[in-house]
Amino acid sequence: MDIRHSEFLPSLHCPPFVGPLPVSHVSFSSACPIPLPGSPSLHRGLHPSREEKRDSRMAEEKKLKLSNTVLPSESMKVVAESMGIAQIQEETCQLLTDEVSYRIKEIAQDALKFMHMGKRQKLTTSDIDYALKLKNVEPLYGFHAQEFIPFRFASGGGRELYFYEEKEVDLSDIINTPLPRVPLDVCLKAHWLSIEGCQPAIPENPPPAPKEQQKAEATEPLKSAKPGQEEDGPLKGKGQGATTADGKGKEKKAPPLLDGAPLRLKPRSIHELSVEQQLYYKEITEACVGSCEAKRAEALQSIATDPGLYQMLPRFSTFISEGVRVNVVQNNLALLIYLMRMVKALMDNPTLYLEKYVHELIPAVMTCIVSRQLCLRPDVDNHWALRDFAARLVAQICKHFSTTTNNIQSRITKTFTKSWVDEKTPWTTRYGSIAGLAELGHDVIKTLILPRLQQEGERIRSVLDGPVLSNIDRIGADHVQSLLLKHCAPVLAKLRPPPDNQDAYRAEFGSLGPLLCSHVVKARAQAALQAQQVNRTTLTITQVLSLSTSAPGSGSTTTSPVTTTVPSVQPIVKLVSTATTAPPSTAPSGPGSVQKYIVVSLPPTGEGKGGPTSHPSPVPPPASSPSPLSGSALCGGKQEPGDSPPPAPGTPKTNGSQPNSGSPQPAP
Amino acid sequence: MAALAEEQTEVAVKLEPEGPPTLLPPQAGDGAGEGSGGTTNNGPNGGGGNVAASSSTGGDGGTPKPTVAVSAAAPAGAAPVPAAAPDAGAPHDRQTLLAVLQFLRQSNLREAEEALRREARLLEEAVAGSGAPGEVDSAGAEVTSALLSRVTASAPGPAAPDPPGTGASGATVVSGSASGPAAPGKVGSVAVEDQPDVSAVLSAYNQQGDPTMYEEYYSGLKHFIECSLDCHRAELSQLFYPLFVHMYLELVYNQHENEAKSFFEKFHGDQECYYQDDLRVLSSLTKKEHMKGNETMLDFRTSKFVLRISRDSYQLLKRHLQEKQNNQIWNIVQEHLYIDIFDGMPRSKQQIDAMVGSLAGEAKREANKSKVFFGLLKEPEIEVPLDDEDEEGENEEGKPKKKKPKKDSIGSKSKKQDPNAPPQNRIPLPELKDSDKLDKIMNMKETTKRVRLGPDCLPSICFYTFLNAYQGLTAVDVTDDSSLIAGGFADSTVRVWSVTPKKLRSVKQASDLSLIDKESDDVLERIMDEKTASELKILYGHSGPVYGASFSPDRNYLLSSSEDGTVRLWSLQTFTCLVGYKGHNYPVWDTQFSPYGYYFVSGGHDRVARLWATDHYQPLRIFAGHLADVNCTRFHPNSNYVATGSADRTVRLWDVLNGNCVRIFTGHKGPIHSLTFSPNGRFLATGATDGRVLLWDIGHGLMVGELKGHTDTVCSLRFSRDGEILASGSMDNTVRLWDAIKAFEDLETDDFTTATGHINLPENSQELLLGTYMTKSTPVVHLHFTRRNLVLAAGAYSPQ
Numbered sequence A: 001m002d003i004r005h006s007e008f009l010p011s012l013h014c015p016p017f018v019g020p021l022p023v024s025h026v027s028f029s030s031a032c033p034i035p036l037p038g039s040p041s042l043h044r045g046l047h048p049s050r051e052e053k054r055d056s057r058m059a060e061e062k063k064l065k066l067s068n069t070v071l072p073s074e075s076m077k078v079v080a081e082s083m084g085i086a087q088i089q090e091e092t093c094q095l096l097t098d099e100v101s102y103r104i105k106e107i108a109q110d111a112l113k114f115m116h117m118g119k120r121q122k123l124t125t126s127d128i129d130y131a132l133k134l135k136n137v138e139p140l141y142g143f144h145a146q147e148f149i150p151f152r153f154a155s156g157g158g159r160e161l162y163f164y165e166e167k168e169v170d171l172s173d174i175i176n177t178p179l180p181r182v183p184l185d186v187c188l189k190a191h192w193l194s195i196e197g198c199q200p201a202i203p204e205n206p207p208p209a210p211k212e213q214q215k216a217e218a219t220e221p222l223k224s225a226k227p228g229q230e231e232d233g234p235l236k237g238k239g240q241g242a243t244t245a246d247g248k249g250k251e252k253k254a255p256p257l258l259d260g261a262p263l264r265l266k267p268r269s270i271h272e273l274s275v276e277q278q279l280y281y282k283e284i285t286e287a288c289v290g291s292c293e294a295k296r297a298e299a300l301q302s303i304a305t306d307p308g309l310y311q312m313l314p315r316f317s318t319f320i321s322e323g324v325r326v327n328v329v330q331n332n333l334a335l336l337i338y339l340m341r342m343v344k345a346l347m348d349n350p351t352l353y354l355e356k357y358v359h360e361l362i363p364a365v366m367t368c369i370v371s372r373q374l375c376l377r378p379d380v381d382n383h384w385a386l387r388d389f390a391a392r393l394v395a396q397i398c399k400h401f402s403t404t405t406n407n408i409q410s411r412i413t414k415t416f417t418k419s420w421v422d423e424k425t426p427w428t429t430r431y432g433s434i435a436g437l438a439e440l441g442h443d444v445i446k447t448l449i450l451p452r453l454q455q456e457g458e459r460i461r462s463v464l465d466g467p468v469l470s471n472i473d474r475i476g477a478d479h480v481q482s483l484l485l486k487h488c489a490p491v492l493a494k495l496r497p498p499p500d501n502q503d504a505y506r507a508e509f510g511s512l513g514p515l516l517c518s519h520v521v522k523a524r525a526q527a528a529l530q531a532q533q534v535n536r537t538t539l540t541i542t543q544v545l546s547l548s549t550s551a552p553g554s555g556s557t558t559t560s561p562v563t564t565t566v567p568s569v570q571p572i573v574k575l576v577s578t579a580t581t582a583p584p585s586t587a588p589s590g591p592g593s594v595q596k597y598i599v600v601s602l603p604p605t606g607e608g609k610g611g612p613t614s615h616p617s618p619v620p621p622p623a624s625s626p627s628p629l630s631g632s633a634l635c636g637g638k639q640e641p642g643d644s645p646p647p648a649p650g651t652p653k654t655n656g657s658q659p660n661s662g663s664p665q666p667a668p
Numbered sequence B: 001m002a003a004l005a006e007e008q009t010e011v012a013v014k015l016e017p018e019g020p021p022t023l024l025p026p027q028a029g030d031g032a033g034e035g036s037g038g039t040t041n042n043g044p045n046g047g048g049g050n051v052a053a054s055s056s057t058g059g060d061g062g063t064p065k066p067t068v069a070v071s072a073a074a075p076a077g078a079a080p081v082p083a084a085a086p087d088a089g090a091p092h093d094r095q096t097l098l099a100v101l102q103f104l105r106q107s108n109l110r111e112a113e114e115a116l117r118r119e120a121r122l123l124e125e126a127v128a129g130s131g132a133p134g135e136v137d138s139a140g141a142e143v144t145s146a147l148l149s150r151v152t153a154s155a156p157g158p159a160a161p162d163p164p165g166t167g168a169s170g171a172t173v174v175s176g177s178a179s180g181p182a183a184p185g186k187v188g189s190v191a192v193e194d195q196p197d198v199s200a201v202l203s204a205y206n207q208q209g210d211p212t213m214y215e216e217y218y219s220g221l222k223h224f225i226e227c228s229l230d231c232h233r234a235e236l237s238q239l240f241y242p243l244f245v246h247m248y249l250e251l252v253y254n255q256h257e258n259e260a261k262s263f264f265e266k267f268h269g270d271q272e273c274y275y276q277d278d279l280r281v282l283s284s285l286t287k288k289e290h291m292k293g294n295e296t297m298l299d300f301r302t303s304k305f306v307l308r309i310s311r312d313s314y315q316l317l318k319r320h321l322q323e324k325q326n327n328q329i330w331n332i333v334q335e336h337l338y339i340d341i342f343d344g345m346p347r348s349k350q351q352i353d354a355m356v357g358s359l360a361g362e363a364k365r366e367a368n369k370s371k372v373f374f375g376l377l378k379e380p381e382i383e384v385p386l387d388d389e390d391e392e393g394e395n396e397e398g399k400p401k402k403k404k405p406k407k408d409s410i411g412s413k414s415k416k417q418d419p420n421a422p423p424q425n426r427i428p429l430p431e432l433k434d435s436d437k438l439d440k441i442m443n444m445k446e447t448t449k450r451v452r453l454g455p456d457c458l459p460s461i462c463f464y465t466f467l468n469a470y471q472g473l474t475a476v477d478v479t480d481d482s483s484l485i486a487g488g489f490a491d492s493t494v495r496v497w498s499v500t501p502k503k504l505r506s507v508k509q510a511s512d513l514s515l516i517d518k519e520s521d522d523v524l525e526r527i528m529d530e531k532t533a534s535e536l537k538i539l540y541g542h543s544g545p546v547y548g549a550s551f552s553p554d555r556n557y558l559l560s561s562s563e564d565g566t567v568r569l570w571s572l573q574t575f576t577c578l579v580g581y582k583g584h585n586y587p588v589w590d591t592q593f594s595p596y597g598y599y600f601v602s603g604g605h606d607r608v609a610r611l612w613a614t615d616h617y618q619p620l621r622i623f624a625g626h627l628a629d630v631n632c633t634r635f636h637p638n639s640n641y642v643a644t645g646s647a648d649r650t651v652r653l654w655d656v657l658n659g660n661c662v663r664i665f666t667g668h669k670g671p672i673h674s675l676t677f678s679p680n681g682r683f684l685a686t687g688a689t690d691g692r693v694l695l696w697d698i699g700h701g702l703m704v705g706e707l708k709g710h711t712d713t714v715c716s717l718r719f720s721r722d723g724e725i726l727a728s729g730s731m732d733n734t735v736r737l738w739d740a741i742k743a744f745e746d747l748e749t750d751d752f753t754t755a756t757g758h759i760n761l762p763e764n765s766q767e768l769l770l771g772t773y774m775t776k777s778t779p780v781v782h783l784h785f786t787r788r789n790l791v792l793a794a795g796a797y798s799p800q
Helices: A007-012 A025-031 A040-045 A053-067 A073-083 A090-118 A125-134 A171-176 A213-219 A227-231 A233-243 A246-259 A275-289 A291-305 A309-331 A333-348 A354-370 A383-401 A407-422 A425-439 A442-465 A471-495 A502-550 A553-565 A572-581 A589-614 A626-644 A651-660 B002-015 B027-034 B044-054 B064-078 B080-084 B086-106 B110-120 B124-130 B133-142 B144-154 B163-168 B183-189 B197-205 B211-227 B230-237 B238-252 B257-270 B273-284 B295-302 B312-323 B326-335 B349-355 B389-403 B406-413 B434-448 B753-757
Strands: A151-156 A157-166 A187-194 B305-310 B336-342 B461-467 B475-478 B484-491 B493-498 B536-538 B544-552 B557-562 B568-571 B578-582 B588-593 B599-604 B607-614 B621-624 B630-635 B641-646 B648-656 B661-668 B672-677 B682-687 B694-696 B702-707 B714-719 B723-732 B736-737 B769-776 B782-785 B792-795
Touching: A040 B493, A073 A090, A090 B027, A090 B273, A187 B110, A187 B769, A213 B211, A233 B769, A246 B621, A275 A309, A275 A333, A275 B536, A309 A333, A309 A354, A333 A354, A333 A383, A333 B183, A333 B578, A383 A425, A407 A425, A407 A442, A425 A442, A425 A471, A425 B630, A442 A471, A442 A502, A502 B406, A572 B769, A589 B163, B027 B588, B044 B086, B086 B110, B211 B230, B211 B238, B211 B312, B211 B326, B230 B312, B230 B349, B238 B257, B238 B295, B238 B305, B238 B326, B257 B273, B273 B295, B312 B326, B312 B484, B326 B336, B349 B672, B475 B782, B475 B792, B484 B544, B484 B557, B484 B599, B493 B557, B557 B599, B599 B630, B599 B641, B599 B694, B607 B630, B607 B641, B621 B648, B630 B672, B641 B672, B641 B682, B648 B672, B661 B694, B682 B714, B682 B723, B714 B782, B723 B782
Parallel strands: B305 B336, B461 B792, B475 B544, B544 B588, B588 B630, B672 B714
Antiparallel strands: A151 A157, A187 B461, B475 B484, B484 B493, B493 B536, B544 B557, B557 B568, B568 B578, B588 B599, B599 B607, B607 B621, B630 B641, B641 B648, B648 B661, B672 B682, B682 B694, B694 B702, B714 B723, B723 B736, B736 B769, B782 B792
16 A cells, blocks of 8 residues: 555645644544555455455454544634634534545545556545546646655644645755756666566566565475465465464465465475576676686676576575685685675675575685684785675674574674683684674674773783784784774773773773773764764765655665765764764654664775775785775775665665666666 | 348448437436536436537527437337347337436427327327336335335346336447436436436435434344355345445435444445445445535446345345335335346355446346357458468367367358358448558468467567656557557657657658659658658647557557547657547546547546547447446457446446447456457456456356456456467556466356356466566556567556
8 A cells, every 4th residue: 555645635735724734643544545456455355265254354344444534623623723714613613524524535536546547556646636627626736746745743732733844945045956957758668578488587577586585485484385376375465464463374374284285385496597597607606706806896796786696596605605615725815705795795686585595604704704814824915804894794694684593693693702712712713703793783892892801902912012922913913902992992982971081991991991092082083073074964865865766776876975975984883873863753764774874884984995005915816916805895895885774685775776776777 | 130230221321421420318327427527407408418519509409419319219229129128128118218208308309209209109198197117116115015026026027117227227228218328317307307316316215214223124134144044145145235335325315424324333344345445435425415426326326236136035035024024124125226036046155256346236137138249350351372360260269169160260261251240341341441451461471470379388578668757657559560659648648659670750741742753652651751750759739647548450540548538549640639539528548449440439437438430520429337437448359349347347348339238247346447358259358456357258248267366456458369368467567377268268158157147267267377477666557469479568667
């Protein structure tokens, strides 16, 4: 049900209702009980197989109960007041209310006709206009809101108000702003929807197995185990999902399992690849680990965006895990980086759901984080960047796939903690464990890293200050120290009240104290600086976003302003807090996600800059050796924003923008 | 047959001359339904509605007009009715005539009245004496027991003696009688001259019982029905909905608002879910004043709700109501319902569910009894060495009949005519031009390369996505040879694309044309202006969203219908508008060219479909009878019939020759949005907002299949060129392919099923579904099979 009443009500109300409308929201939504035959509940009703009957009737009852409501008579009073009629009798109000409600419903029902004939799922203001025209009423000219206009809410003095905010527009602003781009003209584009019964997996077509289905298969194999019933499955499933509780859905699904064909229990999964797919697989894997960086970028791009890789997932996953196994032994840093970038690309693909392959991927990624040695010359090569990158990957995996049943996050945390706590752990592994933990978020840092700071500080000091045992250890300790400082400072800045005292820090964190203290101070300063910037950046970003919703092809446009306007921002935490408080509870979803967006995208940029410059490393394929690193760092920095906001891959937003950029959008 | 022959000649005359052959002004009925549309005029032109009004010049135009109508009506009205229902002829006809006379007298058309009376050999007394039968009906309602016996006596006969009943099936009379469709509204109220129809209609609600008892009555009946035997329960449950509606309306009309409200609250949950759209309208209707302009309400009042009930069940109900002395309910049954009683086993719940759902109940059995010539016309002989095409077409025909497969197909091509085909000249068709012949030859050549489809050989689908269609794509059409695509948009434009390398060119200016050597061989090429060549041409002219578009078969014209109430004819030679056909005063939802060109049909919000010829600015026929918007219109492949799908959830088939409604198909549970005939003309497939596709056998007038699978409105339907595959496109962003051969394979067309209309639909949608193809958030607005059986689908990408 895609109708938003606010979408047309404003236009209905605007001219007569000058003032805000004291209309309770409930009555608004019910005043326009718009029957959308597309709505799931109706569909369920349409096939009233005998046992479903009662159920559907119940649902309908629920629905229709709403439909008899009317506007509150208070609204009439306000309208009357706005027209200059001060005293209006209660009885008159009641009469008016009845009449107005009836007329509004009538018009809404007529408007629906136009929506249907216009082949749309969404009622627009023009539909209302045409419906008015049918009734020989002059339509309301000038209300053409294409997008959803949210109702604002305000209360006070015992009154609740829902109103539609109209901003005052300065005409000179409009005149002075440059003209927007001319919208593209309608054009025709042909593609194959099906070739002799098979749907080709091209960007113009939806992915063969939608992510939801993959997810359902992975998490609830029994539920999705009816490919044969797929056709009416969504029908019923949707209806039940929408209205009734889950329990009921299960009840309904039980009978087919019992008396239906047991053969259908197991989902058919085809593991044979077509010739084209085999060729593709070969090309992609070769390009991914080959020496040509341009080709690799293209291949990774393909993995990250192409729909229809679903069937090749098992191969990719095996390729990666085997690749890591072999290359760790051979200490081939470059290849490990390439493989991790493949993992990253797979994770980024909005049409893939990796849950089924996580068991293969996690060990591979973990290896790249905590392995004792990842490269031939640990003293020179920048294997630290790989560890950082892989740590971020693991954090991402945790975020997406950790559930209460598989406990991925807690298992990973345990692994990291165990190796960190161990006295004999080498510095490389130690670094990886800390990086892995730190990437898991502030809570993890607070509970697991901060308490151990003192102990760790001692250990670092003993290496750095003590007799020179080995250069490698020294470098390791150095890295661990900067890592700890980097991750802990923002957290501490948030936790501790402002006066930062060197001694207090030393008392609490031991030898790392003074350094920490200065870092925290720096973090605070940057946060304050940021706070000023934040308002500006958030503003620009929301603008960018709103633009991008109207004009598809958002992905790139949104990321670039973020990375460019705020190039080197460290105090991430501050940013979050200030940003979330700055725009108060306006529209919860939109701006909220924007802020998170910035936050997560920041650290990698800073790091990516530092990484390759400080440690240029000559590793096996000499020509391309710096590129994997810079590439990885870059790709970490650039692509992170796309899916970093926690619910990203699931949310329609990223899903929606992806196809936009990938597909039927024409080349201008 | 003699009568038919007579008609043919008559109509042939009518269609040929340029004198407007309008023979029916059925607007009155339509007007009565419209209510608010200002149709309260019963004046001289009242019946004429738009047509008469637009053509009558000045004040005196009114008089001659109806005379024409009536003189046409007399023979036609007398002839087809006996032919259609021979046993019902006399009383039925008489009622109609009486109604016409009443109307004429009222309108002060003495002359016409006299003429008609003489024609019908009726005496003045007879008219006065019998009065309006409708009144008798309502007046006599008090004598319950007497009526009971009367109904039992009369019901078995196919024509009950009440004129509103015949009016509802209206179509049998439509062509003949000026006031045919108006009968339900008018007959009861002839006395009231200046009153709007509404009040007359409503007056039936004047008699009232105790408002507080309504709930009791209803729950009493509910209890009775729920306790009855299983076999009767299903049938009697059909009563719930109409009774509920009428009781509620009675309460509202008599201004018992609170009672009405609680009555609604209490019982609306019992109603079948597919009535919820109507219930929603009802629920908002809480005041007597609201009833005046409410169309849905008027539909309930002006047409009797038709129920089919077996004799046993009916007896049971009757006995119960008699015992309980439940006059209130009995009155409603008497006045507002039409109970079609049949002998034999009561129908099962499934059988009933398949057929109910329309706004006015099921179709009466006799409504679907008349003969329909569903066969194809003989193709003209064109000298082409190999022409397998006809053979294939005929083959299809022969298949289900088993008896005469091959022989017939080979023989019939040249000599024999399909027994089900209409006479070749039943409808005058335009002569074939040379270019048409060329096209036919092309077609045949293509045919030889056609892919034979089947479950193992599915067609490829090429999808044309309209990008950047922010203004909303509302209609699409593709030419038969798949060279052009037209799109109608909500911004009132029509855009025509060429999808072949051949660009669109318009003809040169007149001054340039005069320079051309007219004798040269390539004159057709020379007249085109190369400078205008482009892939896309935009046609401006409408002032509202374009809801329908249709190419003429010869690709020279394009029709478009719009919200602005006009149908426009565009030339594809000059890319300009040639004619604007005005007639529908409200949005025109669909239009389509006849497969032979020249004629076209349109349907719109004014609840009528109109048949036009391109060279007449007035419609030739008006097909009135639907109770709600006509959403889609399609020509039968033989051009002799037109099918319309409506928001009243019925599909009707109309005879182009005489404007009669020859089939009423009920069973859809939502407004119908797509229609298509099978290439052999035998079957009809319809799709509705309920996401289901229903298949109908036209000859037998039966539902023969139900295809479930879509989850949203089915916007487009098309059979493959040989009829093996049915493709359906929907708002749920899928194209689905169905096995049409299997769907029509073993039809229950035995005599029993045909006679009773009881159908048992197999639940085999899953087996019939051959493929489902998701698009990327692109509703499938149009489907087309190329001559080689490649599917072209079209829709606008709608970013979410």
